[in-house]
Amino acid sequence: MSAEPRAVRLYRTMRLIREFEERCLAMSLSGEIVGGIHPYIGQEAVAAGICAALTEDDVVTSTHRGHGHVLAKGADPKRMLAELCGTTAGLNRGRGGSMHAADVSLGVYGANGIVGAGAPIAAGAAWSFQRRGDGRVAVAFFGDGALSQGVVLEAFNLAALWQLPVVFVCENNGYATSLPLNRALAGDPVERAAGFGLTARAVDGMDADAVADAAAEAVERCRRGGGPAFLECRTYRFNGHHSFEEQVGLNYRDDAEVGEWRARDPLRTQSTRVDGATAGAIDAEISTLIDEAVEFARAGRAPDPAEALHHLYADGTTPRPGVMI
Amino acid sequence: MSAEPRAVRLYRTMRLIREFEERCLAMSLSGEIVGGIHPYIGQEAVAAGICAALTEDDVVTSTHRGHGHVLAKGADPKRMLAELCGTTAGLNRGRGGSMHAADVSLGVYGANGIVGAGAPIAAGAAWSFQRRGDGRVAVAFFGDGALSQGVVLEAFNLAALWQLPVVFVCENNGYATSLPLNRALAGDPVERAAGFGLTARAVDGMDADAVADAAAEAVERCRRGGGPAFLECRTYRFNGHHSFEEQVGLNYRDDAEVGEWRARDPLRTQSTRVDGATAGAIDAEISTLIDEAVEFARAGRAPDPAEALHHLYADGTTPRPGVMI
Amino acid sequence: MAALAYITALNQALHDEMARDDRVCVFGEDVRIGLTQVAKGLHDRFGDGRVVDTPLSEQAFTSLATGAAMAGQRPVVEYQIPSLLYLVFEQIANQAHKFSLMTGGQVEVPVTYLVPGSGSRSGMAGQHSDHPYSLFAHVGIKTVLPATASDAYGLLLSAVRDPDPVAVFAPSALMGTVEEVSGELGPVPLGSARIHRTGEDVTVVATGQCVHVALAVAEAMADEASIEVVDPRTIYPVDWETIRASAEKTGRLVVIDDANRMCGFGGEVLATAAEQFDLTARPRRVTRPDGAVIPYALVLDQALLPDAAQLTDAIRAVLK
Amino acid sequence: MAALAYITALNQALHDEMARDDRVCVFGEDVRIGLTQVAKGLHDRFGDGRVVDTPLSEQAFTSLATGAAMAGQRPVVEYQIPSLLYLVFEQIANQAHKFSLMTGGQVEVPVTYLVPGSGSRSGMAGQHSDHPYSLFAHVGIKTVLPATASDAYGLLLSAVRDPDPVAVFAPSALMGTVEEVSGELGPVPLGSARIHRTGEDVTVVATGQCVHVALAVAEAMADEASIEVVDPRTIYPVDWETIRASAEKTGRLVVIDDANRMCGFGGEVLATAAEQFDLTARPRRVTRPDGAVIPYALVLDQALLPDAAQLTDAIRAVLK
Ligand SMILES: Cc1ncc(C[n+]2csc(CCOP(=O)(O)OP(=O)(O)O)c2C)c(N)n1
């Protein structure tokens, strides 16, 4: 697979995310995925481009809108979908779901339900890498909303101060739920990050090539001990904040704006960089893969309620139950 | 008093703080002030200069090193010292002590034991002033250590975003307890604040005139609706972090450094701006005032232990006691 | 009689109180569009000056509310997730709560913290499903947990009018429920319990959505025992007199409470009963397990929440 | 026999464990100079790579420890004030604690949170005097509260070796105390109580510095009653078997615990006793009042802390 040109690999990853998300969205609306999802559609170039610069040993922390990151880092779509369906074959044995999907064996330290929470965790992994001098890198994904979150700003300072090998990837999709960035942020994301001593730049988040280039540069600098980076990836989510928005309809973005961004579909852009036959083959391959994933997820079994507290403590400490007669 | 030249007023305030602190330090070492204090000696130009730009209607939030701010805002030194001695005649009726001394009637929303905690509280008062359009201003004092505290950075963003009439005054004395700023902060305080869209500048915190000028400018801008400001006041504490340091001796600053800063004593600088006779009269006046304050504080009575939970709830809700037989 | 939805009651309370008292203002994420419905229509009616859409800066806007309260406003702060209260625990427990005592009574901090959607949301998993009101009770924050629409209305009104910080937990499980109410809606005082059903044999103290579980169980067990259902409504301070009177009347006590067992509200009721109530049988509690983290899969989520079967068992145990 | 100071024991445990296990590292404010004594000498011995002086960014460095733990380190994080744990409650309760379950057991988070100087510091007033371990127990964090130097050593060692997050509260009142210890120091397992004094008439469950109050009262009351003093040592998980065995042996139970009353550890012991223990008298607890905020003046501070006189009264009450 690594013999393939980067453009092809990027296309495959993005196509995988797109198909996965479209299927998930449908399964959320039908109730098969109970908590619903935060769809990543439109932002695929970011996950694909960033993760293209990483190896299996590198670590990422993800967000509530995490499917793209988890898949781009290499997680098995079957087990990912099985997780969203709450079955024991899921990545997290059905304990995590969409907002906590993780594959620690691949360095995916999990989606996270709290905005910004992953940034200092990634910095901590990076601290550990720095201490061991093993050249690994950590990446923290987060949205524009996280730029107002104290713990993220604290993490910027620590990372820059200690020159940790961490890349902060801000997926600026313009909104935190209904709040547009200009009513959330005083100043500019890149300037803010630079004010913390981070090497900071903005990149077109709708262009997987551009993201991959910027990521490669930042990641290599980290590996060489050149210190942390901040990348603002300007992107857009094509759908609502959460799958429930498809049902209720909230009115905070105008159609023209959505249309303009949809016209810049990163998947289509990337498809122009791959020859038609290859793209067609990938499309077919992914389509089969996702069909299989759906089948796999549907065939899974629900966990045993008697095991509801399994894994609460790593040493097997057994808590008292809720009723004792 | 307001007919007096500013230089004289600044000198009086600084002399008051200096004498008050020297006496407090002695009383801490002798055990009369039980929890000890964080002495403000060396930083007087900041409190005096900033508060010279404020009226009684303006609000300040202070810090663990708060005596200077409380006095400069006009609190009665007698009742302040009575507070530190834990008597009912204290500003807080003996409930607050050094780290929580407050005189709300003068807009002093309290010293605070948690670093950075006052910044968003000041922003909140400023929000209220803005809403009412009454031209009042809030000032948040905090140390260089607070520049790494998430809630402070969040408050910077909200203040700049909403153009609140708040002035953030960072008293950069170079250390957070034993941690020098260059091992605490990536980048520069003013650039960091500017990265949040705040009008930001540094000023010589050993020069009361310079501080007062900068404060007047920032406060007037706030009053006109021109938005918040950040002032880095470069200063130094002449003594240890806390009075206990006078006893144990911690070794993190070298004597030469302390000596250089002591040579720039802001009180001496200010004394050169006041004619000798006036200064002498003020010195005598303050000396008497502090003697009276000590007498007043010593004469106070300790609160009644039966009233230990008074004021816990504003509506008089009475909590259950610690033992019920 | 009119049907009042729980979520509408919260929204109505804010409308009414904002109209009555100009000092009341609302801070929170997505309050402009009224995402959770609690703030619906407030921005249109009261504007930017009183309904403030906040960036994701929970700590700062929580303390901003404290400062605004000290300067004369009466802020209501909305949080989208119960665990966001962990993020602002310092600002509530160590700042807002302590100013009154620390200043020797110089200042009041009338802020309301409102969580619409506390407890499990079925499929929102570990970080979105806690019910952390016992933490607030422990540190001494006035804490309410309304079980019905009229109580939601009345308790939220009282919370906003209270001179101290008050946390209002509105359980996710109740958001869509409807109560038949008669007469005018009005404030419900903090610290007063509500007896939902009288009975002679067992007292069930039930909180939040568990009130409805208890009422259903009481009905289903009507042949076996006469069950009194008491809702404390305020988790702190507690209306101990009403609870005690009921428990001593029946002589038997079961608590059902959707919080972790260890050091939870259910435990406090049992502890106080042990010290002070005359009972004829051991009391019981039905709670989440110790230290529970709610897993994603629905069957696991539900396995950890107190339910009717457990309550039935507990009631039978105290009747033995 | 050798005299071991409590604070030295904590420091020694860190020295020994860092020497034994290269993965152990320390984060905290002023740890380089060992301001609180807990980290004394560690920086000189283990260097910058393992002893990290942090800026005042409690939230970030707490979660940094989580990330480092997930990547294979075993961080110990020191906090200078108990209430700083409020500031990082999200990072501990909602992140570190939940990863094991949420990931379905994919990852361990072996972090130790160490608070040297919890509880009242006599004159440090409202924001520096809380004793918030019950909050940690409620959410399910393993929580220890050593009462003696040897327990401080042994429990801290076990905390650092534990695969889960553990909070260690070292009461301010004990820092300067000394224990006569014989033999080798070693780990003390989490979840095991220590019977400090055997007796036949009353069981006093005492925590932290209250253990010493209980021992003094037991001695002073020796003519009146034979008092057994049990220290749970671990606030969560609790060694219920030892407590139950003692309480059922004596038939009488009093708890003394320096935390707020409502939903505190003392209440949990009483609640569990009410459900499960066979007692011959009502149990009692001696605690701080509900929702206490410690005032500055010493006489007020002390008035709110559980003391010997209150314990004596409570013991007499259960003996009646
Ligand atoms: C700290 C925190 N505050 C609020 C929420 C509720 N919430 C979930 S996602 C979201 C918006 C996040 O916006 P952004 O960071 O831009 O990410 P996006 O959803 O656009 O991908 C909010 C407010 C949360 N989960 N965590």
Ligand SMILES: Cc1ncc(C[n+]2csc(CCOP(=O)(O)OP(=O)(O)O)c2C)c(N)n1
């Ligand atoms: C959030 C927080 N972290 C840590 C402490 C403990 N502490 C008290 S003062 C202090 C240093 C503060 O430094 P700085 O802000 O520069 O103020 P200075 O003492 O220099 O005036 C520390 C670490 C605290 N009170 N609050």
Ligand SMILES: [Mg+2]
């Ligand atoms: Mg966004």
Ligand SMILES: [Mg+2]
């Ligand atoms: Mg400083």
